[in-house]
Amino acid sequence: MAKYMYLLNSDVRNFVEYQIRYFPENKRQLESMKTDRIPSAIPKYGPQAGGSFNSEARPSEETAIRIMSDRYIMQLEYTVKSIDSVLNKLNDLDMELIRLKYWNGSLTPEGIAMKLHMSRATVYNRLNNILVEIARRLGYIDI
Secondary structure (H helix, E strand, C coil), rough: CCCCCCCCCCCEEHHHHHHHCCCCHHHHHHHHHHHHHHCCCCCCCCCCCHHCECCCHHHHHHHHHHHHHHHHHHHHHHHHHEEEHHHHHHHHHHHHHHHHHHHHHCCCCHHHHHCCCCHHHHHHHHHHHHHHHHHHHHHHCCC
């Protein structure tokens, strides 16, 4: 009999754990990037006061950077929304597991078990279920 209903391979597991660990930072970064993308009323490129020309006026490079930035923002937004949707459905105990494991001190599952008065196996099982659901939402597994 299998230990878990579904077991992630180590590459997917490590990537999902990385995404959870940096989720709060990524969420803040996404909001900042969206704010920065609001067009300015002040022209950034072109002729300047006094007849000089802005040396940063590189429309081709700016277009390429904007396209790459848009793709990055879209991927980041998808990742943040996927993880957020899973985290919003977790109960208080599971959210505390995530906080203790990834955000507040990176405790081991054994340390979390001691702190929350549960078995080590329960901690491993709950964390695995959360990781599997996030991996599924991100499209890395199909179950």
